[in-house]
Amino acid sequence: MQKILDAILADELDAIGSLDVPETYRGVTVHADEVELFQGVATKDKDPRKSLHLDEVATPELGPGEALVAVMASAINYNTVWTSIFEPMSTFGFLKRYGKSSPESAKHDLPYHVVGSDLAGVVLRTGPGVNAWQPGDRVVAHCLDVQLEHPDGHSDTMLDPEQRIWGFETNFGGLAEVALVKANQLMPMPRHLTWEEAASPGLVNSTAYRQLVSTNGANLKQGDTVLIWGASGGLGSYATQFALNGGATPICVVSSPEKAEICRRMGADLIIDRSAEGFKFWKDEHEQDPKEWKRLGAKIRELTGGDDPDIVFEHPGRETFGASVFVTKRGGTIVTCASTSGFMHQYDNRYLWMNLKRIIGSHFANYREAWEANRLVAKGKIHPTLSKVYSLADTGQAAYDVHRNAHQGKVGVLCLAPEEGLGVLDHDLRAAHLTEINRFRGV
Numbered sequence: 498m499q500k501i502l503d504a505i506l507a508d509e510l511d512a513i514g515s516l517d518v519p520e521t522y523r524g525v526t527v528h529a530d531e532v533e534l535f536q537g538v539a540t541k542d543k544d545p546r547k548s549l550h551l552d553e554v555a556t557p558e559l560g561p562g563e564a565l566v567a568v569m570a571s572a573i574n575y576n577t578v579w580t581s582i583f584e585p586m587s588t589f590g591f592l593k594r595y596g597k598s599s600p601e602s603a604k605h606d607l608p609y610h611v612v613g614s615d616l617a618g619v620v621l622r623t624g625p626g627v628n629a630w631q632p633g634d635r636v637v638a639h640c641l642d643v644q645l646e647h648p649d650g651h652s653d654t655m656l657d658p659e660q661r662i663w664g665f666e667t668n669f670g671g672l673a674e675v676a677l678v679k680a681n682q683l684m685p686m687p688r689h690l691t692w693e694e695a696a697s698p699g700l701v702n703s704t705a706y707r708q709l710v711s712t713n714g715a716n717l718k719q720g721d722t723v724l725i726w727g728a729s730g731g732l733g734s735y736a737t738q739f740a741l742n743g744g745a746t747p748i749c750v751v752s753s754p755e756k757a758e759i760c761r762r763m764g765a766d767l768i769i770d771r772s773a774e775g776f777k778f779w780k781d782e783h784e785q786d787p788k789e790w791k792r793l794g795a796k797i798r799e800l801t802g803g804d805d806p807d808i809v810f811e812h813p814g815r816e817t818f819g820a821s822v823f824v825t826k827r828g829g830t831i832v833t834c835a836s837t838s839g840f841m842h843q844y845d846n847r848y849l850w851m852n853l854k855r856i857i858g859s860h861f862a863n864y865r866e867a868w869e870a871n872r873l874v875a876k877g878k879i880h881p882t883l884s885k886v887y888s889l890a891d892t893g894q895a896a897y898d899v900h901r902n903a904h905q906g907k908v909g910v911l912c913l914a915p916e917e918g919l920g921v922l923d924h925d926l927r928a929a930h931l932t933e934i935n936r937f938r939g940v
């Protein structure tokens with residue numbers, strides 16, 4: 498491993514293909530014999546530091562269409578939080594199902610799960626049938642694992658029944674020194690970013706792109722008003738940038754003055770601090786409070802001068818969904834990709850049908866959407882929102898921060914990279930955008 502790292506750090510990438518791939522590597526795992534670890538513990542008290550381990554694991558065999566990547570850096574996504582607390586279900590069920598689907602995928606079904614759905618690194622080896630990528634290529638990986646053997650995925654790969662999220666529904670994820678991906682997950686690493694910056698947008702940037710910008714999602718247009726929950730978080734920090742870039746007006750919902758300040762730094766003017774306003778959309782566990790929905794709607798109208806949101810960018814789920822449906826403009830769109838606070842939603846359907854609103858479900862992104870989202874990063878039009886970086890050994894703490902909502906934007910993890918700040922090739926482009934690249938640091 499050290500020879501590989503030395504070659505990468507010396508920028509001798511042509512040598513990578515001739516260096517031996519190590520038989521084992523360090524990866525962050527959950528263990529199948531610990532899925533009951535948090536039985537009886539409330540969700541908020543389940544501690545990823547107890548369930549995420551740093552293990553020496555065997556390097557998987559490289560199959561057709563696959564690539565092994567030396568991972569310089571990765572990032573925490575909320576799916577790793579879900580894996581680490583074994584909610585809403587243990588990810589070992591996904592690995593078992595995948596393992597049964599073909600002889601090639603049997604290797605994924607193991608008593609440990611190497612997690613993580615983002616990476617920046619260097620291709621070590623490619624399997625048979627891979628022509629577009631070579632050992633030594635500097636890459637980032639999006640997290641859609643799909644082989645495309647079924648007809649259903651051929652207009653939109655997200656519709657393939659065998660579509661999976663790498664490092665969540667597959668093994669050998671990115672929070673490790675080596676990762677196994679499908680070659681059609683690879684994309685060029687933006688040349689003006691460090692390893693840890695390049696590793697941080699992938700999953701959330703691609704998801705927000707499909708959810709908000711793509712015709713498969715809300716198809717945002719100039720002049721739209723967009724309500725963005727968690728606007729300084731992982732998804733929200735990219736949704737806010739897309740709204741601003743696309744000539745729309747974001748209304749950023751956050752929960753502290755620090756987060757409000759980050760949104761202002763991104764260029765947003767209309768901000769709601771949900772903690773300061775004290776919104777309480779549920780009277781108790783069973784009943785919502787439509788007066789609170791109206792209070793949120795009135796606040797939005799006060800900020801916009803009377804406009805209701807054309808689009809509501811949803812992911813908190815149960816806690817906010819009723820309010821989201823209510824405040825959306827007549828004919829507008831609620832686009833949802835998650836349910837962090839609970840997946841059994843409740844809303845008043847009269848406001849949906851009488852006012853001709855639409856709810857769209859959105860999940861990750863197809864290769865084209867992920868590529869377009871990455872291209873915007875590479876061109877310096879969308880910027881990483883990295884706030885803090887941890888070592889691979891401290892991944893548990895990093896996931897704990899995200900679980901506790903104690904983070905801003907994205908939290909990075911150094912895998913093989915010995916320190917922050919390495920990997921930049923285009924210093925001029927970097928200099929031109931340094932303020933934006935560092936906008937989430939130290940807040």
Ligand SMILES: C/C=C/C(=O)SCCNC(=O)CCNC(=O)[C@H](O)C(C)(C)COP(=O)(O)OP(=O)(O)OC[C@H]1O[C@@H](n2cnc3c(N)ncnc32)[C@H](O)[C@@H]1OP(=O)(O)O
Binds near residue numbers: 576586662704
């Ligand atoms: C990129 C990052 C993303 C994120 O962060 S997303 C957030 C994290 N992700 C999650 O929280 C999602 C985790 N996944 C899940 O919770 C589950 O994954 C799902 C609820 C999505 C699906 O559950 P499942 O049990 O895997 O599948 P079923 O579709 O419920 O299948 C169970 C049985 O139900 C049958 N079935 C499905 N649809 C129908 C139908 N329309 N009519 C009749 N039967 C149906 C199936 O065939 C199967 O049957 P049989 O058990 O016998 O094999």
Ligand SMILES: NC(=O)C1=CN([C@@H]2O[C@H](COP(=O)(O)OP(=O)(O)OC[C@H]3O[C@@H](n4cnc5c(N)ncnc54)[C@H](OP(=O)(O)O)[C@@H]3O)[C@@H](O)[C@H]2O)C=CC1
Binds near residue numbers: 771
């Ligand atoms: N389907 C898909 O493809 C994807 C799904 N996801 C899912 O989306 C969700 C969010 O992911 P991500 O943005 O990365 O996570 P983050 O934790 O980085 O950001 C989410 C933000 O949402 C806000 N939030 C959290 N809980 C609530 C609540 N109860 N009410 C209102 N706002 C809330 C918080 O902001 P604040 O406190 O400032 O309001 C928080 O910062 C997760 O469940 C994740 O699994 C993520 C990516 C892809």
